[in-house]
Amino acid sequence: MSEQWWQRAVVYQIYPKSFQDSNGDGIGDLPGITRRLPYLAKLGVDVIWLSPIYASPMDDNGYDISDYRDIAPVFGTMDDFDALLERAHELGLKIVMDLVVNHSSDEHPWFKESRSSRDNPYRDYYYWRDAVDGHEPSNMGGVFGGSIWEWDETTEQYYLHCFSKKQPDLNWENPRVRDEVYGLMNFWLAKGVDGFRMDVIGMIAKDLSFPSGTPGPSGYAPLWPLIDDARVHPWLKEMRQRVLSRYDTMTVGEVCGATVEAARKYANLDGSELSMVFQFDHVSLTDTVERGKWSVEKPCLRDLKRVFDHWERGLDGVAWNSLYWDNHDQPRAVSRWGNDSSQWRELSAKMLATCLHLMQGTPYIYQGEELGMTNYPFEDMSLVDDLEAHDGYRLLTQDCGWTHEQAMAAMREKCRDNARTPMQWDASDKAGFTEGEPWLPVNPNASSINAEAQVDDKNSVFAHYQRLIKLRHESDVVVHGSFEMLVPESEEIFAYERVLGDKRLLVACNFCDHELSFSVDERYAGALRVGENYPEEGPAGTLRPYECFGLLLE
Numbered sequence: 253m254s255e256q257w258w259q260r261a262v263v264y265q266i267y268p269k270s271f272q273d274s275n276g277d278g279i280g281d282l283p284g285i286t287r288r289l290p291y292l293a294k295l296g297v298d299v300i301w302l303s304p305i306y307a308s309p310m311d312d313n314g315y316d317i318s319d320y321r322d323i324a325p326v327f328g329t330m331d332d333f334d335a336l337l338e339r340a341h342e343l344g345l346k347i348v349m350d351l352v353v354n355h356s357s358d359e360h361p362w363f364k365e366s367r368s369s370r371d372n373p374y375r376d377y378y379y380w381r382d383a384v385d386g387h388e389p390s391n392m393g394g395v396f397g398g399s400i401w402e403w404d405e406t407t408e409q410y411y412l413h414c415f416s417k418k419q420p421d422l423n424w425e426n427p428r429v430r431d432e433v434y435g436l437m438n439f440w441l442a443k444g445v446d447g448f449r450m451d452v453i454g455m456i457a458k459d460l461s462f463p464s465g466t467p468g469p470s471g472y473a474p475l476w477p478l479i480d481d482a483r484v485h486p487w488l489k490e491m492r493q494r495v496l497s498r499y500d501t502m503t504v505g506e507v508c509g510a511t512v513e514a515a516r517k518y519a520n521l522d523g524s525e526l527s528m529v530f531q532f533d534h535v536s537l538t539d540t541v542e543r544g545k546w547s548v549e550k551p552c553l554r555d556l557k558r559v560f561d562h563w564e565r566g567l568d569g570v571a572w573n574s575l576y577w578d579n580h581d582q583p584r585a586v587s588r589w590g591n592d593s594s595q596w597r598e599l600s601a602k603m604l605a606t607c608l609h610l611m612q613g614t615p616y617i618y619q620g621e622e623l624g625m626t627n628y629p630f631e632d633m634s635l636v637d638d639l640e641a642h643d644g645y646r647l648l649t650q651d652c653g654w655t656h657e658q659a660m661a662a663m664r665e666k667c668r669d670n671a672r673t674p675m676q677w678d679a680s681d682k683a684g685f686t687e688g689e690p691w692l693p694v695n696p697n698a699s700s701i702n703a704e705a706q707v708d709d710k711n712s713v714f715a716h717y718q719r720l721i722k723l724r725h726e727s728d729v730v731v732h733g734s735f736e737m738l739v740p741e742s743e744e745i746f747a748y749e750r751v752l753g754d755k756r757l758l759v760a761c762n763f764c765d766h767e768l769s770f771s772v773d774e775r776y777a778g779a780l781r782v783g784e785n786y787p788e789e790g791p792a793g794t795l796r797p798y799e800c801f802g803l804l805l806e
């Protein structure tokens with residue numbers, strides 16, 4: 253296959269609610285994004301992925317859609333969207349929309365029809381099942397807590413919802429549902445958008461026997477055996493045929509629990525399904541069956557390296573990787589994988605960037621990551637908004653017997669609102685995000701960590717990201733080189749080599765706060781230093797705290 257544009261691209265994710273407010277209501281919006289597009293052009297990214305901006309009751313911040321062809325009034329109008337798209341394209345930025353079609357909102361007209369009577373033509377747009385012995389048809393729990401089944405009085409059946417009860421699952425078995433999805437995709441592509449990030453697309457096929465499992469501390473069994481992901485592939489091939497093959501798009505499917513084997517199908521270079529997938533192996537390393545994601549342990553570096561090595565080598569030449577540290581569902585990268593103390597924050601943020609951006613795959617930057625934004629010091633649940641976090645707090649304190657302090661420590665480490673506090677534009681009171689009251693608090697460190705302080709400083713985290721993006725645009729070995737992990741047993745150093753014909757790149761990253769020894773093969777004498785985070789070269793054979801560099805022979 254010849255090179256696709258998205259293989260040399262860097263994607264920037266915007267969480268619209270928290271990016272830039274333009275009208276003082278404390279909520280980010282489309283005109284705000286349009287105003288900030290030159291900032292993204294300056295950073296040098298190629299693609300913007302917009303988290304959902306569609307009409308929505310906002311039970312899950314827009315991941316619950318009530319009209320797939322309209323904009324949520326709180327974000328603006330369709331004219332605002334058209335203006336954003338046009339301006340982005342003028343600046344050479346592509347726009348990728350979030351496609352949330354595993355489920356809709358319960359306020360979508362399809363669901364309102366569906367629940368109105370058993371013989372309504374929309375009944376089969378969703379999964380409806382009878383009670384079994386007066387109970388739910390199965391004992392699985394949803395991602396946001398509680399049963400996956402909700403009883404509906406009107407028609408006396410349960411409907412399926414893998415997320416909140418305001419997010420009923422669409423029935424992909426029904427060809428009319430698939431037609432609707434293809435129709436709305438065509439609507440946005442005809443407008444000129446450049447692709448889709450597909451929310452939990454790996455979950456659209458269910459085991460229709462609706463199995464039960466062994467309950468955990470919450471009283472419910474884990475959800476994942478419900479997913480019958482082998483059956484997703486024919487539907488994605490159909491989607492390719494009916495929609496995507498008509499346009500030159502970038503598509504990325506969110507596939508929780510994806511294996512390398514599955515990704516070789518989803519993201520095959522033959523282009524029959526998607527461009528790439530988001531896998532979860534590295535972000536779920538410390539998850540447990542009992543507590544899910546709620547742990548405070550740091551994963552060990554060897555495990556993290558094992559995951560990347562497996563994915564890099566597993567997809568090389570067959571399929572395509574995505575590369576990410578964080579997104580709107582994950583805590584801040586520098587707090588989780590680096591060190592967010594004032595001493596090491598900048599160095600470790602740059603080190604993480606170099607480590608990720610010089611691997612094979614398309615890198616994703618989540619808003620604020622390019623500034624080294626950190627987690628938020630949540631002290632209690634009053635400032636936490638996210639529904640998942642509130643359910644998690646309940647699970648930990650009630651079902652698992654944790655103290656308030658233990659639960660809050662887990663929230664500070666992991667809750668999704670860490671990523672959702674307002675973008676830090678400047679050192680002013682509301683960080684330049686809004687003139688009003690922000691919907692989530694601004695991180696108190698905005699006075700020192702903000703875009704204004706960084707954009708023109710060549711030593712900033714922002715400038716470091718700028719250089720890495722430029723390097724990817726220019727270097728074939730960064731885009732296509734094979735991957736080999738060096739010192740795989742090291743608990744402190746993440747180092748690898750990329751090779752493409754006679755071109756080579758060595759990347760070395762120190763993941764800890766003390767100096768280590770690391771020797772570089774002689775063949776790199778005279779190589780170009782790239783992606784380094786210390787202004788001057790250190791003594792040969794050492795890596796200073798959180799030091800990183802690349803050595804490029806091209």
Ligand code: ISL
Pocket residue numbers: 312315316352395415451452506508545580581582640668
């Ligand atoms: O957020 C998670 C872990 O903290 C995941 O379990 C997450 O729910 C899963 O990755 C699916 O996420 C996507 O779909 C959800 C939505 O809440 C997330 O924001 C979205 O990224 C339901 O649409």
Ligand code: CA
Pocket residue numbers: 273274275276277278279280281326
């Ligand atoms: Ca607003």
